[in-house]
Amino acid sequence: MAKRLVEPNTTLYPVPVVLITAGIATPNVMTCNRIASCSAEPPRLAISVRPLRYSHALIKQAREFVVNIPSPAQKILSDYVGVVTGEKENKIATAKLKLAPAQCIRTPLLADCPVNIECVVEHEIELDSHTMFIGLVKAVHVEEALLDENGDVDFARAAGIVYESGVVRERPTYNFKVNDLRRAFELPSEV
């Protein structure tokens, strides 16, 4: 099998895409694919967020976030909240997202996502382009239809959105046509 060396990058696939809610008084949502399970007992998840994201300050301030796993039907939503910033637009209002209170933290969940994982930030690691927030999992909400007879998530039934690109890039050009996304939400096009 012939191979070629390519530029160093974070190639991994498949890559899950999740929606992070952050912020208590005025919650916001952003798309995130830099997410990993990083310990089991107790369970922890790590997300990496660029410091310039509006969500970054919200997570830093509240020291908590929610990982919401979208369904495949929420693909356009996931693109939309991944290209528009909450600094300029209330994405939750625009996309008519329903929020639900969390069990253990103050940051709300996205009610229409089938799985929601409440996390409290335990560690922050500055990694040049990104800050890695390591969150202790405090509660996991799962739509009943996704649970098997043992009460575990049946991953076949719970398939989230898997990134379409083999190479992990935040913005593959074919995937992000901002005006298409804005049309889907019946918003005026960007100039």
Ligand SMILES: Cc1cc2nc3c(=O)[nH]c(=O)nc-3n(C[C@H](O)[C@H](O)[C@H](O)COP(=O)(O)O)c2cc1C
């Ligand atoms: C599929 C996808 C994955 C993304 N993954 C990340 C990520 O892991 N970390 C990050 O900082 N931004 C990521 N982004 C970009 C943010 O979601 C995007 O900049 C968003 O507009 C930030 O929103 P905010 O400014 O309201 O926080 C991703 C975007 C998309 C579409």
